Amino acid sequence: MKTEPMxxxxxxxACCIAPSISSPIPGxxxxxxxxxxxxxxxxRNLCKLFGDESRPxxxxxxxATFDICGSTxxxxxxLITELEQLT
Known part of the structure; x- marks a missing residue:
């Protein structure tokens, strides 16, 4: 699998839906x-906190890497849902 950043x-x-996040998020x-x-x-599935210091x-x-995010x-x-279930 390709693990280099993409x-x-x-x-x-997907990374804002599939995994659990235990740290506080504004709201x-x-x-x-x-x-x-x-x-x-x-x-539009874009993070409203991107680049903001309040982002967890x-x-x-x-x-993002190919082995976590795939090609679509x-x-x-x-993939992220499967990783969440395994951990």
Missing amino acids: TCRLGCG MPNGKKAGERCIQLDE KVCSDFS NAEALA
Whole structure:
């Protein structure tokens, strides 16, 4: 599998839906459950907090790679969901 960083696909949003996030998110003080859409994900599947210091560290630290995000948005959602279930 390819693990080198890739350019994040704008409008994907899989990393803002599939995983659980235990740290506080503005508007979601208890984080979010796996499969729950982040309140900061807009209607175009773009993060409203991108580049903002209030964005959770776990989100800022996420690095899109082919083995996690695949080649399509649907594949990213499936792969991240599977990783969430395994951990």
